[in-house]
Amino acid sequence: MIQSFTIIEAKQKIAAGEITSKALTEACLERIKKQNGALNAFIQISETALKEAESIDVKRAAGGQELGVLAGIPIAVKANMLAKGLKATAGSRILENYVAPYDATVVERLRAAGAIILGVTNMDEFAMGSSTETSHFGQTHNPWNQTKVPGGSSGGSAAAVAADFVPGAFGSDTGGSIRQPASLCGVVGLKPTYGRVSRYGLMAMASSLDQIGPFARTVEDAALLLQVVEGDDPKDATTVAGGDTTVAELISEDVAGLRIGLPKEYFLEGMDERIRTSVFQAVEVLQQGGADVHEISLPHAEYALAAYYIIMPCESSSNLGRFDGMRYGYAASSGRTLMETYERSRGEGFGSEVKRRIMLGSYALSKGYYDAYYKKALQVRMLIRRDFDEVFKHVDAILTPTSPSVAWNIGEKFDDPLTMYLSDIYTISANLAAIPAMSLPCGFVDGLPVGLQLMGRPFGEETLFRLGKHYQTKTDWHTKRPEKNV
Numbered sequence: 407m408i409q410s411f412t413i414i415e416a417k418q419k420i421a422a423g424e425i426t427s428k429a430l431t432e433a434c435l436e437r438i439k440k441q442n443g444a445l446n447a448f449i450q451i452s453e454t455a456l457k458e459a460e461s462i463d464v465k466r467a468a469g470g471q472e473l474g475v476l477a478g479i480p481i482a483v484k485a486n487m488l489a490k491g492l493k494a495t496a497g498s499r500i501l502e503n504y505v506a507p508y509d510a511t512v513v514e515r516l517r518a519a520g521a522i523i524l525g526v527t528n529m530d531e532f533a534m535g536s537s538t539e540t541s542h543f544g545q546t547h548n549p550w551n552q553t554k555v556p557g558g559s560s561g562g563s564a565a566a567v568a569a570d571f572v573p574g575a576f577g578s579d580t581g582g583s584i585r586q587p588a589s590l591c592g593v594v595g596l597k598p599t600y601g602r603v604s605r606y607g608l609m610a611m612a613s614s615l616d617q618i619g620p621f622a623r624t625v626e627d628a629a630l631l632l633q634v635v636e637g638d639d640p641k642d643a644t645t646v647a648g649g650d651t652t653v654a655e656l657i658s659e660d661v662a663g664l665r666i667g668l669p670k671e672y673f674l675e676g677m678d679e680r681i682r683t684s685v686f687q688a689v690e691v692l693q694q695g696g697a698d699v700h701e702i703s704l705p706h707a708e709y710a711l712a713a714y715y716i717i718m719p720c721e722s723s724s725n726l727g728r729f730d731g732m733r734y735g736y737a738a739s740s741g742r743t744l745m746e747t748y749e750r751s752r753g754e755g756f757g758s759e760v761k762r763r764i765m766l767g768s769y770a771l772s773k774g775y776y777d778a779y780y781k782k783a784l785q786v787r788m789l790i791r792r793d794f795d796e797v798f799k800h801v802d803a804i805l806t807p808t809s810p811s812v813a814w815n816i817g818e819k820f821d822d823p824l825t826m827y828l829s830d831i832y833t834i835s836a837n838l839a840a841i842p843a844m845s846l847p848c849g850f851v852d853g854l855p856v857g858l859q860l861m862g863r864p865f866g867e868e869t870l871f872r873l874g875k876h877y878q879t880k881t882d883w884h885t886k887r888p889e890k891n892v
C-alpha cells in the first residue's frame with residue numbers, strides 16, 4: 407500500500423518511476439477520507455495538495471531542474487504552526503477562523519524542499535494537554551483503539567502518521583507533546599535540542615521550552631525531516647547554527663562503545679511492570695550491539711514536574727495575553743467597557759484548561775509570589791540542567807520509558823488535571839534541560855504501543871539516531887500498524 411511507505415521508501419519509488427507523487431498524495435487522501443471521520447486526526451485538508459503533487463511530477467518528468475529532498479512527499483503540520491492559506495487555530499475557539507497569512511520557517515523550509523503540506527492536524531488547545539481532548543475541534547482517537555486517547559498535545563500528528571494518513575508530520579514539544587503522543591500511537595517522535603529548529607510562525611506556549619520536531623515511522627525518516635527544517639533563522643533569535651544532521655541514509659548504526667545511562671529515579675517501584683519489561687528488552691538489544699549500559703542518577707528529577715508546572719503556565723499566561731479578541735480570531739459581542747469586551751472574548755474564546763494555566767501563571771508571576779514560585783522554579787531548573795551536564799560527562803545517551811502508561815480511555819483523566827500532568831513525568835526534564843529527546847516504539851501492552859525515550863547531549867541528535875537506527879534494524883516494532891489500516 408502506497409500510503410504505508412516510509413518517506414525514504416516513497417522517495418526511492420518516486421525516483422525510480424514506480425509511483426508518482428500524485429499517486430502517493432491520492433492514496434493518503436483516500437485513507438483520510440475513509441478513516442478521518444472516526445479518528446479526527448486532521449482538522450483541515452489542503453485543497454491544493456493534489457495540484458502541487460501533479461506539478462512536482464511534471465517538473466520531475468521534464469528533468470533538468472533541481473528537486474528538493476522531499477519533492478512530492480505529503481507532510482502534515484500541527485494546528486499551531488502557520489502554513490499560509492490554511493487555518494492556524496491552535497485547537498482553540500479563539501482562533502476558530504484564523505487563516506495563516508504567512509508560512510512558519512519550518513513550513514517554508516518544507517515547501518522549499520518540495521514537500522506537500524497535506525493539511526493541519528488536531529491538538530490540545532494551545533498545546534496544553536496530554537490527550538488531545540481539550541481541542542475545540544473535538545477529540546482525536548487513537549488508531550490502535552478508538553476508545554483510547556492518542557496522547558497530546560500533538561495527538562493529531564501522531565495519529566495521522568500511525569494511521570497511514572501521511573508518512574511524516576510536525577508537532578511542537580514543550581513538555582512532551584511530540585514524544586508522548588508518538589509513544590501512545592507507536593511512531594517515532596523527536597524533540598530536537600532547544601534552538602535547533604526555528605519557532606518563527608509557531609504559536610508560543612512557553613517560549614523557553616517550546617521546540618518543533620518531526621513524527622515519522624522510522625528514525626531515518628525523522629532524521630531526514632530534521633535535516634530539512636533545522637538551522638539558524640534570523641527570524642528566531644534563539645536558533646543557533648551548528649546542527650548539521652547527517653544525510654539520513656548515512657547515519658551509522660554502529661552502537662559499539664556508546665555509553666547509555668539508565669536513571670535510577672525513572673525506574674522506581676510501582677512502575678508498570680509490562681512497560682519496564684519492554685524497555686529492558688530494548689536495553690538488551692542495544693547491549694548486544696555493543697553499547698555499554700550503566701545506572702546513573704539524576705537527583706533533582708523528582709522536582710521536574712513541579713518546576714515545569716510553574717514555568718510553563720507563567721510563560722504561557724504571558725504569551726496568551728495577545729489573544730484579546732481585537733487583533734485576530736474570536737471576538738465576543740462588545741461589552742460596555744473595553745475591559746468587559748476583553749473579558750468576554752477571552753472568557754468565551756478560551757477553554758477551561760487554558761484558563762486554568764493562565765490563572766496559575768498570572769498568580770505565580772504576581773507581586774509577592776514571583777520570588778516564591780517563579781524564581782524558585784527557575785533555580786530548580788538550573789539544578790536539573792546541572793544533573794544532566796554531570797551525567798553527560800559519563801554517558802552518551804540516557805534511556806527511559808517515554809510515558810508511564812500506554813494510551814488510556816478517552817475521558818479517563820479529563821476531569822483530573824493532576825493525573826493528566828503526571829503523565830508527563832518522563833518527558834518534561836528534556837525541555838527544562840534544553841536537550842534533544844526521541845521516542846520510538848518498543849513493544850505493546852494490551853495491544854497498545856509502548857515508547858522508549860532516548861535523551862542526548864545538546865546537539866547530540868546524531869547519537870540518538872544511531873541508537874534508534876540500530877534498534878530498528880534489530881527489531882520490527884516500528885513496522886507494526888493498526889489493523890484498521892489494512
Ligand code: GLN
Binds near residue numbers: 535582830
Ligand atoms: N502535556 C504537557 C502540558 O500539558 C506538555 C505540553 C506540550 O509539550 N505542549 O503542558
